[in-house]
Amino acid sequence: MFRNLTIGQHYPVDSPVHSLDPRLKIVFTIIFIISLFLIESFLGFLIVAVFLTVVITISKVPLKFVIKGLRPILFIILVTFLINLLMTPGRVIFTLGFIKITEEGLRQAGFMAVRLTLLIMGTSLLTLTTSPILLTDGIEALLKPFSRFGLPAHELAMMMTIALRFIPTLMEETEKIMKAQKSRGADFESGNIVSRAKNLVPLLVPLFISAFRRADELAMAMEARCYRGGVNRTRMRQMKITRGDYAAAFIFTVYIAAIIMFRIW
């Protein structure tokens, strides 16, 4: 049941977007999020939508795939929409009992919904086009300057790598323990939420015990391979800014300039 689970939602194809430097992509994504909050008109969002469509097309990720990523947060978008719709004071255009919808409310709600949708689509493009390992490398590289102020950049990245490495292993183990417990009469499917949660205890206890044992063995194996933290450590894969990265940076700057100009204008 857990076998087919993919971590993150990386869509592995070869495209100019995929081969961009992960550091650059992370920075772009952050600036992209900020740019969304600079926009104050629907026409501005149109620019973003066009830009996003172009990037998605270049990335060769099917649009359907990107839109599918919206599904889990559809509820949040809906709630935000309703709250904005009903709570914004202004010129009333529609009344039904105690429900009052204002012109400003409609505008505000539409804004928030579009903004959230674009935000999720834009950020999911980062995880869709970057493998988890490159993402980890990128985050480590970007956080490195802060390690001077005591931020454990290497340790965080190492933790992410190990977590990614062990998710499938622990999933498999969960499945095994579930089967073993089921064969001895354990019931994970019926009952109300409280009794179901209680039934998970015989699953979680062995899982935790085994996870601790694995952690202990892994630590020993890492030490045996001369691991001693991030100091003086090198990396096999070096991140280099290529010509494609410069081109992307140029396009992205044009996009940001357009957004800012639109805002001032």
Place this chain on the structure above:
Amino acid sequence: MKEYIIKIDKVKYKYEKNTDYAVNGVSLNIKEGEFTAIIGRNGSGKSTLAKLINSILLPTEGKIYVKGMDTSDDTKLWDIRQTAGMVFQNPDNQLVATIVEEDIAFGPENLGVEPEEIRRRVDEALNTVGMYEFRKRPPHLLSGGQKQRIAIAGVLALNSECIILDEPTAMLDPSGRKEVMETLKKLNAEGKTILLITHFMDEAVQADRVIVMDKGYIKLDGTPKEVFRNIDEIKKYGLDVPQVTELTQELIKEGLDLPPDIIEVKELVDLLCQ
């Protein structure tokens, strides 16, 4: 005359809570390029001995030298672990990275080796263990035997002269065990010193030298032929001898004129069919 790469001198080791010594006065020298198998039942001290050599544990008494370096010398710790690389039993719990080649690079990265040199070592190690075409795969999709070969490649990338393997095949199926043994024999032929801890007799038979441990002591030490002819003694330590050796000795009891130290099926077949 070849050098001793590992020298173990009257070593004793006791785990904190226990009163008994897990390793009880072991002296042992291992020559460069030798393929040694250590066998013994659970709790015989064989795994403890491996961890002592790799400086994961430090001897309670006695000294261990790896290529002349004292394992209790803190300043030599990383050199020792680099010289005597270690492969553990559970393939899942010793692979660190999410991509095969990244995992093999883990050791040299820790040593601060230059990126181009790491790349070269990783490719070489991948080719040696025959896993080059799997270099971009995530380890959890590989078979047990393949995972152990990756673990071995990880040690090779450290440029270790000696590889210590602590029951590397215990969790593998027969074909995985065969893969690992073939890899080890190949590495030994290329000059690596191999110290294989196992409880499979058919693996021990393939070594140059077999050491039998029991209750923290070395009981027998010699070539497979010398060791396995002592059927009764080996059985006393809770171990088996290769089936063919046992059969031969039964045949001798029945009056056949055969040498008592046959360890391979082919040997016996050849003799019987003369």
